[in-house]
Amino acid sequence: MPAVAETIETVQSVTESGYKWGFETDIEMEFAPKGLNEDIVRFISAKKNEPAWLLEWRLKAFALWQKMEEPDWAAVSYPKIDYQDAYYYAAPKTKAGPKSLDEVDPELLKTYAKLGIPLKEQAILAGVEGAGETPAEAFPAGGRMPVAVDAVFDSVSVATTFKKTLEAQGIIFCSISEAVQTHPELVREYLGSVVPQADNYFAALNSAVFTDGSFVYIPKGVRCPMELSTYFRINAKSTGQFERTLIIADAGSQVSYLEGCTAPMRDENQLHAAVVELVAMDDATIKYSTVQNWYPGDENGVGGIYNFVTKRGACRGARSKISWTQVETGSAITWKYPSCILQGDDSVGEFYSVAITNNRQQADTGTKMFHIGRNTRSTIVSKGISAGRGQNTYRGLVKISPKATGARNFTQCDSLLIGDQCGAHTVPYIENRCLSAKVEHEATTSRIAEDQLFYCRQRGLNEEEAVGLIVNGFCREVLKELPMEFAVEAQKLLAISLEGSVG
């Protein structure tokens, strides 16, 4: 069976089985009681049939979390979160798949329609609700690069495609719950090795209550033959999503990983606190791309996802490379700093980011590059776009240790403002303790000029098309880092995110 067809069928089979169950009220979901305490942590661990060491690890994280304070240094504001007023475990009752896809909201479907051909997995997942509104043939099976998908709904991973193809090369790609059962030694060795339980408030919370996520192991010398992808969706009401992703690239291996996210419209805020850990050994390369499209809230700032995410990669081996590319268009609040620990000599860290805030969205995002090994190099390219009343902050740290001789960093932060009620802020920290290191920082702030808009319109583009074109041009350096399939989706998403921001 052609690779793409396999993906489509697998995803369809898990989702269609859910469709016939009808409405939200009919969904047989299993919830843990609302609130958070040690018993909930034990409940989650027991549900997952976890070994004792993992339960202890969770309980330790929970104990640490209880002693920690929620951080308030980011340039974002939101009402205090009541952590006792949320569900920490929600799962479809049967293994058959999520029964809640029927409630994909029309706005989201409209968005997909506008995207033309989005990630086919997302389109199919969303299309289920329309039952035929989105015929399968709209997503041609030919000519596209196969993508293996792990789909996570609320707390549970529901499907992983292409397992067999990948297994033939010794690649492990499964949900982290499954990895705990099948490869406990790998999980135990690496879990928390990049983001320790006590790293920060949200990471500690995640460590205590994470319910699922993706696990990837690429063996020595293997170049992963396809893109690996995780599709996250928050669905149930009042549910936090705490996924945990762990990717290990052994010596000389290569992998490209894509992450896509959606959530239905809700007028209450939902918490998303994920942790992603990457480990790259000698000569290994990990490319991690995100197109984040969580529900941003409405134009008055009602609802939307609070996205408090910790992402960090360790370049443990010499000449290893970790590259983060993110396109952040969704969420009411984004608090996210994908980082690289450059331990191995000659290792390379990259961060390419586009963050858009429109209406009342707030984003405080950036990266941290820790230069520890010799001749380590890092590149940071951040493009912030603010429209409406959106607030956009780039916050970054470049830290060079005394031993990191010959280290180099280049940072470029560009901000684009649309309208006169939005804000752009740049907060770059540089700590250099090494004389031979070279650190460069460039920053610009600009507006979409009236003459640019008029020029485009005089050639026949309407105002929104013109803004889309100019913004895409502004983001070109970042978008070109995305895998082809994602880049097309991201470009359209940028234009959609800015709709109504001019005129």
Place this chain on the structure above:
Amino acid sequence: MLKIEGLKAEIEGKEILKGIDLEVPMGEVHAIMGPNGSGKSTLSYVLSGREGYEITGGSVTFDGVDLLAMEPEERASAGVFLAFQYPVELPGVGNANFLRTALNAQRRARGESELDAMQFLKMARARLKELQMSDEMLKRNVNVGFSGGEKKRNEVLQMALLAPKLAILDETDSGLDIDALKIVSDGVNALRGPGFSSLVITHYQRLLNHIVPDRVHVLMGGRIVRSGGKELALELEAEGYGTIAA
């Protein structure tokens, strides 16, 4: 046909166009000449719909349709093209992408089928060849890092691809050396025919040696003060605007 009647326009409360009457029949090329500050650029912006100009009187129709009621992009799709005096830079936007997006936006508005990448490229290459320009032009970002002459050539390339019914050339000759002037003029002349009309706005007569106009109008103080045949341009060159005004 472009028909302007009693057109008055002001910017920030200052009246610039004080009642312009002008007809440009389809198939004709008319030159508008005038000294600095006479309202030449204002006329081109008002015709193409730029914001910031208030129309205080008169009317403009194009093929019988009220042009002033249309958005700039609607005017573009109706066949009105403005070659800018100062073409605008669009960083990160590839010229080919820009041109195809523009062409397809216009085609869509007119109910025509859109061109795919291959169809567009074939068409663009043909135009480039006619204009004696390099394919390299398509790969660069729109006007970014272009010399003054290259920017004007890019305007002519856009015009050739979009094939307008009315091309307004706003001082396209400014800053051009003689070779560039010839390429630009050849580009305009190649479009001349029964389905093409043009309003060539210029300060100097030089351009009109290459693009020979059917009519010449002199714009001064916001009004057309004199109209005549192509020989009027030569007269202006010889005697200056001063005698006309007198």
